Amino acid sequence: MAVVGGDEGIGVELQLQIGGAVEVCQAVLFDMDGVLVDSMALIENQLRQWALQRxxxxxxxxxLSPGRTNAELVALVAPHLDAVAEERLLLELEVSTAGEVAACPGALALVAQLPVGSWAVVTSGNRPVAQARLRAAGFGVPGVLVTADDVTVGKPDPQGYEMAARLLGVAVEACVVVEDAVAGLMAAAAAGIRAVAVQGTGDVLDAPHEHAVESLEQVSLR
Structure with missing residues (x-):
């Protein structure tokens, strides 16, 4: 690692080993569910339960759920329902079950290698859910956490990733995104950020990305 400076401030130069490749960056921006937190089965079961009830x-x-906020999802699949009220119900369910999640393979080890202030989480989930799941999985809450409560539109819009880079004081060109969803990879591409696709959700490899891994066990800091 080396200290570097520029218009965006002073940061640490990171050399990420991604499989057989190396990417040099100043910050890593992680999606949460399916990348850091192993919550996809839980989320799917909850969504199925909600759908059957409605x-x-x-x-x-x-x-249709990957990358979308709950409010966006409800408005898309059930426009006749009150999206705000349904989002509130889903939020309560997600917070109450946050303790059931665990870290994804390799995620804790990778985050532990990253210097403080060099990583952030950008999620389509609401803040209370994100905080609860990150704590339950052993990460704690990072200094920069961008949630559905912080943006006006979710992924694939680049707003979330652009906000995270700005809050870290790092240019988007100096960041690397780690994502497992098509919408998230499209958001990274729209922001001009290099991306690592974690293979997990459907046709994720069809979306823009520079590298692909099966899990974060294949990513480390040199």
Whole structure:
């Protein structure tokens, strides 16, 4: 690691070993669910339960959920429902079950190697859910956490990743995004940020990315 300076401030130069490749950056921006936190099965079960209760096709809800906020998802699959009220109900369910999650393989080890202030989390989940899941999985809450409560539109819009880079004081060109969803990879591309695709959700490899790994066990700090 080396200390570097520039218009965006002073940061640490990180050399990420990604499989057989190396990326030099100043900050790593992580998606949360499916990347850091192993919560996808829990999320899918909760969405299916909600869909059945509301008379909506459960598989459609699950398929359309990656990268979207709960409010955006409800408005898309059930426009006849009150999106704000339904979002509140889903939020309560997600917070109450946050303790059931664990860290994804390799995630804790990778984050432990990163200097304080060199990483952030950008999630489509609400802040209380993100904080609870990150704590339950053993990460604690990072200094920069961008959630659905902080943006006006979710992924694939680049707003969340651009905000995280700005809050870290790092240019987007000096960041690397780690994502497992098409919408998130599209958001990274729209922001002009290099991306690592974690293989996990459907056709994620069809979205823009520079590297692909099966898990964060294949990513480390040199």
């Amino acid at each position: 008379g909506v096709d459960p598989q459609l809800v699950v398929d």
